[in-house]
Amino acid sequence: MPQNLTIIGLGLLGGSIGLAVKDRIRGCKIMGCAHREGSLKDALALGAIDSWTLDPAEAVREADFVVLCMPVSMIGTWIWKIAGHLKAGAVVTDVGSTKAAICYAGEAIQRPAHFVGSHPMAGSEKKGVAVARADLFDGATCIVTPTSRTDLGAADTVAAFWQTLGCRVVRHDPETHDRLVSLVSHLPHAVAAAVVAVQSDASLDLRGKGFLDSTRVAAGDAELWRDIFTDNRDNVVIAIDRLIAELATLSRTLRSNDPAALQQWLAQAARVRTSLDPRNADRQ
Amino acid sequence: MPQNLTIIGLGLLGGSIGLAVKDRIRGCKIMGCAHREGSLKDALALGAIDSWTLDPAEAVREADFVVLCMPVSMIGTWIWKIAGHLKAGAVVTDVGSTKAAICYAGEAIQRPAHFVGSHPMAGSEKKGVAVARADLFDGATCIVTPTSRTDLGAADTVAAFWQTLGCRVVRHDPETHDRLVSLVSHLPHAVAAAVVAVQSDASLDLRGKGFLDSTRVAAGDAELWRDIFTDNRDNVVIAIDRLIAELATLSRTLRSNDPAALQQWLAQAARVRTSLDPRNADRQ
Numbered sequence: 001m002p003q004n005l006t007i008i009g010l011g012l013l014g015g016s017i018g019l020a021v022k023d024r025i026r027g028c029k030i031m032g033c034a035h036r037e038g039s040l041k042d043a044l045a046l047g048a049i050d051s052w053t054l055d056p057a058e059a060v061r062e063a064d065f066v067v068l069c070m071p072v073s074m075i076g077t078w079i080w081k082i083a084g085h086l087k088a089g090a091v092v093t094d095v096g097s098t099k100a101a102i103c104y105a106g107e108a109i110q111r112p113a114h115f116v117g118s119h120p121m122a123g124s125e126k127k128g129v130a131v132a133r134a135d136l137f138d139g140a141t142c143i144v145t146p147t148s149r150t151d152l153g154a155a156d157t158v159a160a161f162w163q164t165l166g167c168r169v170v171r172h173d174p175e176t177h178d179r180l181v182s183l184v185s186h187l188p189h190a191v192a193a194a195v196v197a198v199q200s201d202a203s204l205d206l207r208g209k210g211f212l213d214s215t216r217v218a219a220g221d222a223e224l225w226r227d228i229f230t231d232n233r234d235n236v237v238i239a240i241d242r243l244i245a246e247l248a249t250l251s252r253t254l255r256s257n258d259p260a261a262l263q264q265w266l267a268q269a270a271r272v273r274t275s276l277d278p279r280n281a282d283r284q
Numbered sequence: 285m286p287q288n289l290t291i292i293g294l295g296l297l298g299g300s301i302g303l304a305v306k307d308r309i310r311g312c313k314i315m316g317c318a319h320r321e322g323s324l325k326d327a328l329a330l331g332a333i334d335s336w337t338l339d340p341a342e343a344v345r346e347a348d349f350v351v352l353c354m355p356v357s358m359i360g361t362w363i364w365k366i367a368g369h370l371k372a373g374a375v376v377t378d379v380g381s382t383k384a385a386i387c388y389a390g391e392a393i394q395r396p397a398h399f400v401g402s403h404p405m406a407g408s409e410k411k412g413v414a415v416a417r418a419d420l421f422d423g424a425t426c427i428v429t430p431t432s433r434t435d436l437g438a439a440d441t442v443a444a445f446w447q448t449l450g451c452r453v454v455r456h457d458p459e460t461h462d463r464l465v466s467l468v469s470h471l472p473h474a475v476a477a478a479v480v481a482v483q484s485d486a487s488l489d490l491r492g493k494g495f496l497d498s499t500r501v502a503a504g505d506a507e508l509w510r511d512i513f514t515d516n517r518d519n520v521v522i523a524i525d526r527l528i529a530e531l532a533t534l535s536r537t538l539r540s541n542d543p544a545a546l547q548q549w550l551a552q553a554a555r556v557r558t559s560l561d562p563r564n565a566d567r568q
Contacts, residue, residue, distance in 0.1 A: 121492035125558075141490055170489065183487040188498040191475055193553035194530040198523070203467040205454065206425055207560060208405035210501045214472040217494045219558045222551035226543055229550075233538050239482070240535045244528050246478040251524045254517050259510055266513075267506035269477035274409075274503045276491060 001164060002065030006031045008056070008078055010043040012124060013095045014069030015132025018048030020165045023134045033059035034070075042129045056081040060090065065161065067118075068094035073227040076105035079115065086113035093118040093158045097181065098231040099145045099174035107149070114154035117145040117174060120167055121185065125219040135166070142167035143181075145174045182235035189225060190240055192218035285448060286349030290315045292340070292362055294327040296408060297379045298353030299416025302332030304449045307418045317343035318354075326413045340365040344374070349445065351402075352378035357511040360389035363399065370397035377402040377442045381465065382515040383429045383458035391433070398438035401429040401458060404451055405469065409503040419450070426451035427465075429458045466519035473509060474524055476502035 005021055007014045010032050018030050032040045032049035033056060040052035053059050060066050060082045068075050075094050079102075086092065090113045096102045099117045106115030122140035124131060142162040146155040159169045172180065192215045229236050253261050289305055291298045294316050302314050316324045316333035317340060324336035337343050344350050344366045352359050359378050363386075370376065374397045380386045383401045390399030406424035408415060426446040430439040443453045456464065476499045513520050537545050 121490065123492075123494075141492060143490060176486075180484075180487045180490050183483055184490050184495050185492060187482070188479055188495050190531070190534060191479055192498055192557075193550055194527055194534060195472055195475055196553040196557050197530050197549070198471070198526045199467055199556070200464075202460075203464045204556075204560065206405065206427060206464050206468050208407075208425060208469065210407075211468050211472050212561065213497045213500050214476055215557055216497050218553045219561070220554060222547050222554050225550050226547040229538060229546060230541070230543050233541070237535050237538050240531050240538075242482045243478055244531050244535070246481050247474070247524050247528050247531075250474060250478060251521050251528070254513060254521050254524075257514070257517070259514050262513060263506050263510040265481070266477055266509050269480040269502045270504060270506050272483070272488075273476075273480050273499050276488065277496065277503070 001025050002028055002063075002161070004029050004031070004062045004064050006033060006059050006063040006066045007049060007069060008033045008059060008066065008082070009069035010034050010039040010048065010129045011069060012127050012129065012131050012136070013120070013122070014067070015043050015046065015048045015129035016122075016134065016136035017067055017069065017095075017165065018043060019046070019132055019134035020137055022047060024164050031059055031063065039129050043132075046129060046132065048129065048132060057085040060085050061087065063087070063090055065157070066090060066092040068092065068096075071224050071227050072096040072098050072102065072231050075102050079105050079108050083108045083110075083113075088112035090114070091116065091154045091157050093161070095120055097185065097228045099143075099177040101231055103145055103147055103174040111151070114151045116150055116155050116158040117177075118158055118162060119143045119145070119177065119181070120162060120165075122167075125216060125221075127221050127224075137162070138166035140167050142169050143177050144169055144171050145177050146171060147173060178232050179235050182232055182239045186228060186232060186236050187239040187243060189217050189220065190229070190236065191243065192216070285309050286312055286347075286445070288313050288315070288346045288348050290317060290343050290347040290350045291333060291353060292317045292343060292350065292366070293353035294318050294323040294332065294413045295353060296411050296413065296415050296420070297404070297406070298351070299327050299330065299332045299413035300406075300418065300420035301351055301353065301379075301449065302327060303330070303416055303418035304421060306331060308448050315343055315347065323413050327416075330413060330416065332413065332416060341369040344369050345371065347371070348374055349441070350374065350376040352376065352380075355508050355511050356380040356382050356386065356515050359386050363389050363392050367392045367394075367397075372396035374398070375400065375438045375441050377445070379404055381469065381512045383427075383461040385515055387429055387431055387458040395435070398435045400434055400439050400442040401461075402442055402446060403427045403429070403461065403465070404446060404449075406451075409500060409505075411505050411508075421446070422450035424451050426453050427461050428453055428455050429461050430455060431457060462516050463519050466516055466523045470512060470516060470520050471523040471527060473501050473504065474513070474520065475527065476500070
C-alpha cells in the first residue's frame with residue numbers, strides 16, 4: 001500500500017480517492033495537484049489531501065503511487081508532465097473511462113517507473129470535490145488494463161489499491177475494455193440523451209420514476225462525455241448501430257402485430273435484467 | 285369521497301390503493317374482487333380490503349366508486365362484467381397504462397353510472413399485492429382522461445380521489461394521453477430492453493450504477509408490457525422510429541468527428557434532464 005500518494009485532479013473521483021485512502025490506508029500521506037488552486041484548497045479543507053502544489057514535478061517527486069483523475073482528453077498531457085519526475089518504482093494509474101489511447105500515452109512512463117491503466121466504474125451525474133465521498137468505490141467494479149508490456153508487479157499494486165478502496169477488480173486489455181464499456185456504459189449514456197432529446201414539454205410533464213431512472217445518466221457533464229465518445233468513437237458507433245438494428249427489429253415486430261415474438265423479446269430482457277440485481281448476491 | 289369502494293384486481297396497484305384509502309379516507313369500506321382467491325386473501329390479510337367476492341355483480345352492487353386494477357388487456361372484459369350491476373351515480377375508473385381503447389370500452393358503462401379513465405404513473409418492476417405500499421402514489425402524476433362524452437362531475441370525482449391518494453392530477457383526452465406516454469413511458473421501456481438485449485456476458489460483468497439505473501424498467505413484467513405495447517402500437521412505433529432517427533444522427537455526428545456538434549447535443553440533453561429533478565421543486 002502506498003505511503004506517499006499523489007492525486008492529480010481533485011474532482012468527484014480524485015476527492016473520493018483521497019477520502020477513501022484516509023479511511024483505509026493508515027499513515028498514507030496524500031499530495032494533491034491540479035492546474036488550478038480552487039479545487040485543491042477545497043480538497044484540503046475536506047481532508048481529502050494533506051498538502052498540495054501546482055507543480056507536477058514537485059507533486060510526484062516523493063510519490064510511490066500516483067492517480068491521474070482528470071477528464072480523459074487531458075490524461076495524456078499530464079502523463080507527459082510527470083513522466084520525467086517519477087522516482088524509481090513509482091506506479092502511476094488513472095481513472096479514465098476509455099483506455100486504449102491512454103495506455104498508449106502511458107508508455108511515456110518507463111522503467112523503473114510504471115504506468116497501468118484503471119477504470120473504476122463509479123461516479124455520479126454530479127461533479128466536483130464537494131460531492132466526493134469516502135464510500136464512492138464500495139462495491140464498484142474497477143477494470144485494470146495491463147498490456148503485454150506492463151510490469152505484472154505494478155498491475156498487482158494497482159489492483160490491490162482499488163480493492164483496498166472497496167472495488168471489485170477485473171482485468172482486461174485496453175482494447176477489450178473499450179469495446180465492452182462502449183456497450184455497457186457509453187451506449188446507455190447515448191441512449192438516455194437521445195430519449196430526452198425526443199421528448200416534448202407535454203410528454204416531460206408526465207414523467208414518472210421510470211423515465212427519471214432511465215435517463216438519469218444524461219444529466220452528466222457534456223464535455224466529459226464528448227471526450228469519452230470522441231476517444232472511443234469507433235466502438236461507440238458500432239454499439240449505437242447495433243442498438244438501432246435491435247430497435248428496428250422491435251419496430252417491425254410491433255408493426256407485424258406478433259404478440260408472441262414481442263413477449264419473448266421482452267421476457268428475455270426482463271430475465272437478464274432481473275438476474276443482475278443486486279450485484280452483491282452474484283458475488284457470494 | 286367514496287364510502288363504498290370496490291377494487292377489482294389486487295396486485296401492486298390495487299393493493300396500494302386499498303392501503304392508501306385506509307390511511308386517508310375515514311370510514312370507507314373496501315370490497316375486493318378478482319378472478320382468483322389467492323390475491324384477495326393476501327389483500328385481506330394485509331388490510332388492503334375489508335371483504336371480498338369472486339362475483340363481479342356482487343362486488344359492485346353497493347359501490348359508489350370502482351377501480352379496475354388488472355392488466356390493460358383485461359380491463360375491457362371487466363367493464364362488461366360489471367356494467368349491468370352498478371348503482372345509480374356509481375363512478376368507475378381504471379389504472380391502465382393505455383387509455384384510448386379502454387375509454388372506448390368504458391362507454392359500455394352508461395348513465396346514471398359513469399366511466400372515466402385514469403393512469404396513475406406509479407408502479408414498480410416488482411408485482412403482486414405483497415409489495416403494495418400506502419405511499420405508492422405520493423407525488424406521482426395521475427392522468428385523468430375524460431372524453432367529450434364524459435360527465436364532468438364524474439371526472440372531478442375521479443380527480444379528487446387520486447389527489448386524496450397523493451397524486452398530482454393532470455387531464456388529457458385519451459388519444460393525447462396515449463401519444464404522450466408512448467414517448468415518456470413506453471419508449472424508455474422499449475429502449476431499456478433493447479440496451480439489455482445488445483449486451484454480452486462480458487459487458488454485463490462490467491455493469492455499473494448507470495447501466496442498472498438506465499435499464500431498471502426492463503425488469504418489468506413481460507406480459508403486462510406486451511399488452512401495453514400492443515394496445516398502443518401505432519404511437520410506440522412512431523416513438524421508436526423517432527428515437528432511431530435521433531440515434532442515426534448521433535452516429536453520423538460521431539463518424540464525421542464533429543466534437544462541437546456532439547457537445548452541443550449532449551449539453552442540451554443534460555440541461556433538459558437536469559431541469560427535471562426533483563419534481564417537487566418544480567411544483568413549488
